[in-house]
Amino acid sequence: MLVIGVDSATWDVILPNLDRLPNFRQLMEEGEHATIHLNQKPWSPEVWCTMFTGLPPEEHGHHDFVVNGEIVRREDIKADFIWDILDRAGVRVRALNVPFVVPPYCYKVDFTPVAGGVPVEQHELLEEIEKVTEKALEVLENDAPELFILAYTALDKLSHLHWGEPVLVDFYQRVDTAIGRLIPYDDEVMVISDHGFCDYDAAPVRTLPKRTPKGEIKGDHHPDAILIKKNIPCEIRQPADVFHCIKSRFLP
Numbered sequence: 001m002l003v004i005g006v007d008s009a010t011w012d013v014i015l016p017n018l019d020r021l022p023n024f025r026q027l028m029e030e031g032e033h034a035t036i037h038l039n040q041k042p043w044s045p046e047v048w049c050t051m052f053t054g055l056p057p058e059e060h061g062h063h064d065f066v067v068n069g070e071i072v073r074r075e076d077i078k079a080d081f082i083w084d085i086l087d088r089a090g091v092r093v094r095a096l097n098v099p100f101v102v103p104p105y106c107y108k109v110d111f112t113p114v115a116g117g118v119p120v121e122q123h124e125l126l127e128e129i130e131k132v133t134e135k136a137l138e139v140l141e142n143d144a145p146e147l148f149i150l151a152y153t154a155l156d157k158l159s160h161l162h163w164g165e166p167v168l169v170d171f172y173q174r175v176d177t178a179i180g181r182l183i184p185y186d187d188e189v190m191v192i193s194d195h196g197f198c199d200y201d202a203a204p205v206r207t208l209p210k211r212t213p214k215g216e217i218k219g220d221h222h223p224d225a226i227l228i229k230k231n232i233p234c235e236i237r238q239p240a241d242v243f244h245c246i247k248s249r250f251l252p
């Protein structure tokens with residue numbers, strides 16, 4: 001099973017641009033797609049952590065990338081992730097660039113994070129898409145994992161500053177191309193985001209101030225995330241269901 005996380009991917013950008021996103025389109029046609037209306041706050045570290053621990057934020061206890069001026073590490077989170085559980089059961093599992101911590105987390109994949117794990121500039125975001133994809137191809141070809149989870153973080157960073165601008169669609173296209181290189185390796189594929197995005201002024205949750213050193217913030221997180229899945233029969237209504245879905249697939 002191949003699980004591709006696309007941080008902040010949003011139907012509002014994907015659906016009107018499907019002619020430029022052939023791999024999203026193909027997966028949607030071959031599989032099924034849905035909107036996940038988050039019951040929890042659309043806050044990246046909490047949602048990714050819920051998705052792969054199966055626990056709500058109050059149970060996994062991980063709320064932010066930085067707490068009291070200290071970067072939170074995987075070891076600080078007192079919960080088992082899906083890769084921990086499946087690995088103990090003998091499933092060959094790998095994870096790459098999963099952004100519940102900074103730098104994004106890898107499990108049994110040796111990866112040097114781009115820009116120290118906090119890519120912000122456009123050339124750094126492009127580099128992240130390229131390097132994650134190259135490493136993912138290496139893992140798929142050499143390790144042949146039974147479960148491979150990877151994520152792209154670039155769209156979240158870019159959407160804050162460039163929501164509504166053509167450059168954002170260009171980046172969706174880059175992610176689409178990357179996905180197209182990965183999906184031939186597996187029949188069971190899931191593409192999922194941790195939250196959506198919308199106009200800053202319409203955002204129910206503000207994760208940044210309107211003005212930042214990088215410029216004016218144009219977009220912010222929306223509680224509608226995306227889900228596309230192919231040959232994965234279980235029902236996914238909330239991020240925690242991803243954990244249960246994967247677990248039931250490998251440990252029925």
Ligand SMILES: [Zn+2]
Pocket residue numbers: 007008043044156194195
């Ligand atoms: Zn996010």
